[in-house]
Amino acid sequence: xxxxxxxxxxxxxxxxxxxxxxxxxxxxxxxxxxxxxxxxxxxxxxxxxxxxxxxxxxxxxxxxxxxxxxxxxxxxxxxxxxxxxxxxxxxxxxxxxxxxxxxxxxxxxxxxxxxxxxxxxxxxxxxxxxxxxxxxxxxxxxxxxxxxxxxxxxxxxxxxxxxxxxxxxxxxxxxxxxxxxxxxxxxxxxxxxxxxxxxxxxxxxxxxxxxxxxxxxxxxxxxxxxxxxxxxxxxxxxxxxxxxxxxxxxxxxxxxxxxxxxxxxxxxxxxxxxxxxxxxxxxxxxxxxxxxxxxxxxxxxxxxxxxxxxxxxxxxxxxxxxxxxxxxxxxxxxxxxxxxxxxxxxxxxxxxxxxxxxxxxxxxxxxxxxxxxxxxxxxxxxxxxxxxxxxxxxxxxxxxxxxxxxxxxxxxxxxxxxxxxxxxxxxxxxxxxxxxxxxxxxxxxxxxxxxxxxxxxxxxxxxxxxxxxxxxxxxxxxxxxxxxxxxxxxxxxxxxxxxxxxxxxxxxxxxxx
Numbered sequence: 001x002x003x004x005x006x007x008x009x010x011x012x013x014x015x016x017x018x019x020x021x022x023x024x025x026x027x028x029x030x031x032x033x034x035x036x037x038x039x040x041x042x043x044x045x046x047x048x049x050x051x052x053x054x055x056x057x058x059x060x061x062x063x064x065x066x067x068x069x070x071x072x073x074x075x076x077x078x079x080x081x082x083x084x085x086x087x088x089x090x091x092x093x094x095x096x097x098x099x100x101x102x103x104x105x106x107x108x109x110x111x112x113x114x115x116x117x118x119x120x121x122x123x124x125x126x127x128x129x130x131x132x133x134x135x136x137x138x139x140x141x142x143x144x145x146x147x148x149x150x151x152x153x154x155x156x157x158x159x160x161x162x163x164x165x166x167x168x169x170x171x172x173x174x175x176x177x178x179x180x181x182x183x184x185x186x187x188x189x190x191x192x193x194x195x196x197x198x199x200x201x202x203x204x205x206x207x208x209x210x211x212x213x214x215x216x217x218x219x220x221x222x223x224x225x226x227x228x229x230x231x232x233x234x235x236x237x238x239x240x241x242x243x244x245x246x247x248x249x250x251x252x253x254x255x256x257x258x259x260x261x262x263x264x265x266x267x268x269x270x271x272x273x274x275x276x277x278x279x280x281x282x283x284x285x286x287x288x289x290x291x292x293x294x295x296x297x298x299x300x301x302x303x304x305x306x307x308x309x310x311x312x313x314x315x316x317x318x319x320x321x322x323x324x325x326x327x328x329x330x331x332x333x334x335x336x337x338x339x340x341x342x343x344x345x346x347x348x349x350x351x352x353x354x355x356x357x358x359x360x361x362x363x364x365x366x367x368x369x370x371x372x373x374x375x376x377x378x379x380x381x382x383x384x385x386x387x388x389x390x391x392x393x394x395x396x397x398x399x400x401x402x403x404x405x406x407x408x409x410x411x412x413x414x415x416x417x418x419x420x421x422x423x424x425x426x427x428x429x430x431x432x433x434x435x436x437x438x439x440x441x442x443x444x445x446x447x448x449x450x451x452x453x454x455x456x457x458x459x460x461x462x463x464x465x466x467x468x469x470x471x472x473x474x475x476x477x478x479x480x481x482x483x484x485x486x487x488x489x490x491x492x493x494x495x496x497x498x499x500x501x502x503x504x505x506x507x508x509x510x511x512x513x
Contacts, residue, residue, distance in 0.1 A: 003253070003257045003258060003259045004224065004257070004258055004259070005224065005258070005259050005260070005261075006219060006224055006225070006226060006249065006258045006259070006260050007042040007043065007199065007201075007224060007225040007226070007260075007261075008040075008041045008042050008043070008225075008226055008228060008242065008245075008246070008260055008261065008262060009041070009042065009043040009045065009072070009201060009225050009226065009227045009228070010036050010039075010041040010043070010044050010045065010227075010228060010229065010230070010242060011045040011203075011227055011228070011229055011234070011239065012032065012036070012229040012230045012233065012242075012274060013029055013032060013033065013036075013044065013045065013046050013047055013058075013062075014045040014046065014047050014048055014074055015045070015203075015227075015229060015234045015235060015239055015513065016229040016230065016233040016234050016239065016274070016278075017047070018234060018235045019233045019234055019235070019238070019278065019280060022233060022278040022279075022280060022476065023475065023498065023501070023502055024277055024278065025501060026054070026057065026058050026061065027384070028277045029046070029047070029058045029061075029062065030058075030061060030062060030065065031273070031277070031384075032273060032274065032277060033046060033062040033065070033066060034065070034066070035266070035269065035270050035273050036069070036230075036270065037066050037067070037068060037069045038263070038266055039262060039263055039266040039267070039270050040260075040261045040262045040263045040266070041069060041242075041261075041262065042069065042070060042225075042261055043069065043070040043071075043072050043096060043225075044062070044066070044069050044070070044071055044072065045072045045073075045074060045098060045227075046058065046059040046062045046063065046071050046072065046073065046088075046089070047059040047073065047074070047088075048073070048074040048075075049073045049074075049075070049081075049084040049085045049087065049088035049089075050075060050076070050080065050081040050084040050085065056084060056087070056088050059071070059073050059088035059089060060087070060088045060089075060091070063088060063089045063090070063091050063092035063095060064091040064092070066092065066093065067093060068093060069093070069094075070092065070093070070094040070095070070096050070136065071089050071092035071093075071094075071095055071096065072089065072095075072096035072097070072098045072138065073085035073086070073088045073089040073095075073096075073097060073098065074098050074099075074100070075097060075098065075099045075100075075126075075130070076099065076100065076101070076126075077099050077100065077101040077122045077123060077125070077126035078126070079126075079129055081099070082097060082099060082126065082129050082130050082133075085097050085098075085099075085130075086130075086133040086134070090133070094136060095134050095136060096134065096136040096137070096138060097130040097133060097134060097136070097137050097138070098137075098138040098140065098168075099126045099127065099130050099137070099138070099139055099140070100139065100140035100141070100142050100168075100513060101119055101122055101123050101126065101140075101141070101142060102119075102141070102142035102143050103119060103141040103142065103143065103144060103147040103151060103152055103155050104142075104143035104144075104146040104147040105147070105148065106143070106146065107142065107143050116151055119155065120154065120155055120158050123139060123155055123158060123159050123162075124158050124159065124161075124162045126139075127139050127159050127162035127163050127164045128162045128163060130163075131162065131163035131164075135163070135165065136165060137163055137164050137165060137166075138164060138165070138166035138167070138168060138201070139156075139159035139164040139166070139167050139168065140167075140168035140170055140201075140203065140513055141155055141156065141167070141168070141169065141170070142170060142172055142513055143170065143172045143173065144168075144169040144170050144171070144172070144184075145169070145170070145171040145172070145173075145175055145176040145181060145184065146172075146173070146175060149184065149187050149188075149191070150191070152169070152184075152188060153187070153188055153191045153192045156188060156192045156195070156198075157192050157193055157194055157195075160192070160194045160195070160197050160198045161194060164198055165197075165198050165199065166198055166199045166200075166201050166225060167188075167192075167195075167198050167199075167200060167201065168200075168201040168202070168203055168225070168227065168513075169184070169185060169188060169200065169201065169202050169203070169218070169223070170202070170203040170204070170205075170227075170513045171202070171203070171204040171205055171211070171214055172203075172205060172513055173205060173207060174204070174205035174206055174207025174208050174210070174211065174236070174237060175207070175208070176204070176210070176214050177208075177210065177214075178210060178213040178214050178216075178217040179217065181202075181204070181214040181217050181218055182214075182217030182218055182220060182221045183221070184218075185200065185202065185217070185218035185221035185222060185223050186221040186222060188200060189221065189222040199224050199225050200218075200222060200223045200224060200225070201223060201224075201225035201226070201227060202214070202215055202218040202219075202223045202225070202226060202227065203227035203239070203240075203513050204218075204227075204239070204240045205234065205235065205236065205237065205238070205239060205240075206232060206234075206236075206237040206238045206239060206240070206241075207236060207237045209237070211232070211238070211239060211240040211241070212232075212240050212241055212244040212245055212248065214240075215228070215240045215245055216245065216248055216256065219249075219256065219258060220256060226240065226245050227239070227240065228240045228241065228242035228245055229241070229242060230242050230243070230270050230271055230273075230274040231243070231271055231274050231275065231280070231282055231286070231289065232244070232286075233274065233278065233280055241287070241288075242262075242267075242270075243267045243271060243287070243288040243289050243320070244287050244288055246260060246262050246264060246267065247264070247267075247287075247288050247315060247319075247320065250264060250315075250319070251314055251315055264319050264320055264321070265318070265319070265320065265321040266321055267288065267289065267320040267321055268289055268320045268321040268322045269321050269345070271288075271289040272374075272377060273377070276377050276378070276381045276478070277381065278476060279465045279467075279476030279477065279478040280465075280476065281450060281452065281465055288315075288320060289320065294313065294317045294322065333361075333365070333371075335354065335358055338354070338357070338358055338361060339354055341376070342354075342357070342376065342380070345373060345376065345377070347380050347384075349380075349384065353383070353384050356383045356384070357376075357379055357380060357383055357384065360379045360382070360383055361376070361379060364379065364461070364482070367459070367482050368459040368460075368461075368482060374454040374461070375454060375461050375480075378454060378461055378463065378480035379480075381478070381480075382479070382480065382490070389497050390414065390415055390496075390497055390500050391412055391413070391414055391436075391440055391493050391496055391497055391500075392412065392413045392493065393410070393411075393412060393436075393486075393489055393490055393493050394411040394412060394413050394418060395409075395410065395411035395420070396408065396409070396410050396411075396432060396485070396486060396489050397409045397410075398428040398431060398432060398485055399428075400427060400428040400431070405424055406424065406425050406426065406427050406428050406430065406431045407422060407423070407424050407431055408422065408423055408424075408425070408428060408431035408432040408434070408435045409421070409422040409435065410422070410423070410432060410435040410436055410439060410489070412436065412439050412440070412493070414439070414440065419439050420439070421435055421438055421439045422435055423435030423436075423437075423438055428485050429449075429485055429488045429489075432485065432488060432489045432492070433446070433488075433489075433492050436489065436492055436493060436496070440496055442470065442496055442499070443470060444468040444469060444470040444495070444496065444499060445468065445469045445470065446466060446467070446468060447467040447468065447469050447474070448465070448466065448467035449464070449465075449466050449467075449488075450464070450465045451463070451464050451484060451487075451488075452465075454480065459482060460482075461480050461481065461482055461487075462480065462481060462482065462483070462484040462487045463478070463479075463480045463487065464478070464479050464480070464484065464487040464488045464490070464491040465477070465478050465491060466478075466488075466491045466492055466495045467495070468492075468495040468496070468498075468499060470499050473499055473502045473503065475495050475498035475499045475501075475502055476495060476498065477491045477492055477493070477494035477495020477496070477497075477498060478491050478494055478495075479491030479492070479493070479494055
């Protein structure tokens with residue numbers, strides 16, 4: 001069997017951003033879009049333009065910036081949504097409108113309050129209207145895995161007849177089992193008369209931990225587009241993980257003889273960037289990109305790997321861009337070397353941005369002997385990709401010990417005005433958070449607090465992630481510093497800024513596919 005092409009449709013910027021607290025600002029979305037193009041994804045679903053003005057602007061900016069990748073905008077089966085989507089993606093090299101409507105009986109009865117004929121009519125009208133703007137139209141049958149098979153084929157056939165070049169079969173609630181989903185994909189391929197005129201796509205959620213398995217089963221059955229996210233982020237338990245699908249195809253060509261356009265060496269840098277931007281830490285045992293994915297602790301494993309890595313490694317770390325021979329920067333490194341190295345990492349900074357990063361780099365280099373890639377990613381994220389700041393940390397001093405009541409004095413800039421105050425707590429971090437909350441007059445609830453080291457060694461940069469909730473809004477905050485208490489304060493302030501951002505950039509629609 002000759003190799004066939006599988007198209008990779010990345011929805012990290014749309015469905016991935018629907019992970020609780022994972023909202024990104026415009027600069028972060030642009031940075032990630034540029035990296036996704038470098039990774040080689042075929043289509044980027046840049047957002048849901050009708051959701052908010054901010055989402056429309058972000059999708060529009062990305063569409064105008066990317067040079068090769070198709071840019072898709074999501075739209076419900078309504079003219080208003082489709083107008084908005086086209087307005088945002090029209091300047092892309094190859095714009096796509098992605099429209100959808102639910103097809104399962106439970107959605108028809110309780111959500112849409114339509115009968116089947118009305119759904120088909122709406123789908124056809126939406127596709128035809130989208131087709132008036134571009135030939136590149138994708139149609140999705142929301143909750144497809146729980147839909148009647150013959151009705152699903154009828155809707156897909158009608159959508160293709162109306163002009164859809166891609167029809168997408170979503171497992172919206174992560175309900176399907178691989179053998180079942182593979183059979184459903186094959187049924188659609190065999191019973192949709194005009195399916196040869198379109199590409200069958202699949203969009204699987206991970207509620208039962210089967211998203212990647214379901215996607216591969218569908219590809220084996222004839223699907224030729226996979227809708228995925230970096231690190232598998234997304235609604236609830238997340239989406240199909242790009243890195244898992246790609247490396248399964250790459251590692252098992254004897255079983256799945258498919259080709260993609262993905263540059264596998266960009267997988268790990270993409271994973272790190274998504275984690276840095278969203279503040280969602282990749283679990284250590286995560287397949288492909290987790291910290292333990294290429295670690296061997298058992299003696300028998302170590303012995304085997306030393307003799308031949310293939311005894312216990314089915315992939316080479318270098319294949320996904322996990323290169324252990326990184327250039328190490330130090331306090332004597334100059335501006336030119338820093339710019340060159342940042343460019344190799346994928347950061348093409350302006351002179352003004354470089355000056356900001358260079359200043360922070362020198363400050364860090366004075367504190368630790370060697371500055372590595374993870375340190376630089378933290379600096380770039382903090383200085384260049386950060387959420388627009390209402391609050392910023394200017395000064396922090398803490399006193400704590402076994403016989404001392406922990407106390408923190410903090411100085412903040414709030415909309416450019418300096419304020420200072422103090423707070424007590426159960427520990428230095430709690431005291432700092434209490435002082436910051438008092439100064440900012442915020443009442444957020446701390447849902448999660450986690451600490452990790454960016455690198456090895458006692459002088460490693462500490463990375464703190466917090467998850468905050470206020471008035472129903474959830475935001476992640478992230479901070480990095482050699483001093484873990486300072487990193488905690490930075491993360492808390494970053495989270496508060498993200499909450500303020502969400503208050504002024506509401507998302508009106510959040511759950512689809």
